[in-house]
């Protein structure tokens with residue numbers, strides 16, 4: 348059968364073009380990616396062989412081999428793993444999971460160093476071989492296929508690939524890179540050795556390099572000494588997590604993280620634990636520096652790598668951590684689950700439940716430890732704070748511990764930066780304060796300039812400023828912290844009493860019942876009620892609502908999702924000392940007064956909601972008032 352020519356999926360073609368022509372730094376990552384793939388292929392076969400030892404066909408010693416051929420100008424990486432059928436090669440090496448590629452393409456910055464870092468993260472690993480090769484040939488035989496059903500796949504990375512069946516005696520995959528003219532450095536074994544040591548020292552599969560041996564064997568005394576080549580193991584192939592913590596250096600932990608996560612950057616922190624007794628497991632958990640692009644994508648699987656008795660069982664096992672800790676990378680290795688455990692079995696396993704509980708606690712205490720370093724924690728919070736805010740609702744058992752990890756912008760904090768913990772807030776509350784005050788708004792700016800804060804500022808009471816959609820949801824679902832209730836400063840029954848009062852703030856002005864009644868009559872059904880406000884200093888008016896409040900942002904979110912949001916009516920509060928209110932009350936003509944009243948109400952609505960139903964009408968009435 349002749350080789351068939353296939354076109355790459357459009358995204359692949361674009362990606363290949365980028366890889367081949369615009370990445371000049373960190374070229375060695377191609378080796379990390381290919382060795383990772385080889386090691387994955389071996390892990391997969393190892394797993395299958397647990398229940399069907401015949402699959403190994405006498406070739407039970409798993410290894411990865413790397414060999415150069417200076418004459419042919421090639422570098423070959425081979426493994427005796429699971430291999431690929433022709434269909435698998437066509438599919439896996441010709442297309443990529445679409446969502447991933449699109450996101451990858453979108454996140455390219457044009458900065459080559461940065462862009463090359465992204466490659467590994469997006470699972471486009473195999474294609475990185477075109478960074479150094481102008482032709483790649485893949486020879487493979489799937490463990491499921493006979494000798495006649497080997498595969499040869501080849502491409503120059505320029506839009507098409509060819510593939511065909513070949514005879515192949517060996518199981519597994521061989522990737523032959525025909526090096527570009529400028530990349531012949533990769534024929535030097537010391538260079539390969541360096542790159543392998545850097546990236547692959549800790550994978551559990553042995554990696555062998557075809558190298559000149561230290562000794563040479565003289566044939567006879569006159570003959571030139573002949574270099575002798577042989578396979579030399581270059582990594583220690585001892586799974587890193589099985590070593591005692593004290594024997595593993597920080598650099599080793601970091602390198603292992605990169606292998607595990609395909610991340611280019613160092614992790615922010617990690618926690619390595621071995622537990623014996625009732626439950627036996629080893630866990631190695633990492634917090635990345637950067638949030639992955641798909642942290643908020645609903646269908647992506649996140650999770651830990653699962654090993655049972657050192658054997659790789661599955662990737663992205665999401666059962667071991669709650670959803671709000673989905674950014675944590677790492678692995679768990681246990682002796683308490685059966686080797687043939689499946690995702691379905693995991694779901695109902697009591698052992699899994701116990702592990703989840705233990706790993707959640709470990710993760711939270713790792714974050715607690717991280718929070719003691721303000722600078723590092725601020726970096727963490729920027730990346731993952733929003734995800735962590737899902738925690739108090741998803742995981743009531745650990746609510747208090749998670750709440751301690753949250754950070755907020757406040758009226759006494761550092762601008763918009765979310766840097767104040769609830770513990771800080773409580774510690775600096777005035778003696779008489781018993782509640783924790785907060786304000787939800789569409790943006791930080793809207794919050795910080797909100798009229799609701801006027802009296803709080805004057806009285807010196809700190810207020811949490813919340814401006815993310817999740818904040819409203821969070822505040823609606825947790826009642827307090829450390830025995831203190833959360834109270835919205837926009838709630839209609841805000842009772843500050845004498846809290847923070849000074850002589851100056853004590854004196855209360857009010858309006859006559861009759862004046863308030865004029866507003867009520869003028870506004871009629873539009874408002875729930877009108878009353879004199881004790882929370883306003885500089886603004887003429889504000890709106891407050893009974894019961895749970897909903898910001899305009901939340902309302903738009905519900906509406907966009909096709910949910911009916913009931914029309915809310917507000918109570919209008921007016922500032923008895925404000926010149927605008929006094930000016931309005933000077934109007935004797937009832938139509939004129941009604942114009943003023945509507946204007947006072949609508950500006951309060953605008954300040955709170957950031958938008959009006961009929962802005963043109965508002966402007967018209969404002970213009971009318973300006974002209975007298």
Ligand code: ADP
Pocket residue numbers: 380384385388426428429430431439440469470471472473474520
């Ligand atoms: P990823 O490894 O993130 O899935 P890659 O582009 O590196 O992305 O590889 C694509 C797919 O090709 C792999 O998921 C695997 O199915 C297949 N593959 C790559 N290398 C090998 C190999 N050495 N042995 C078997 N299959 C492989």
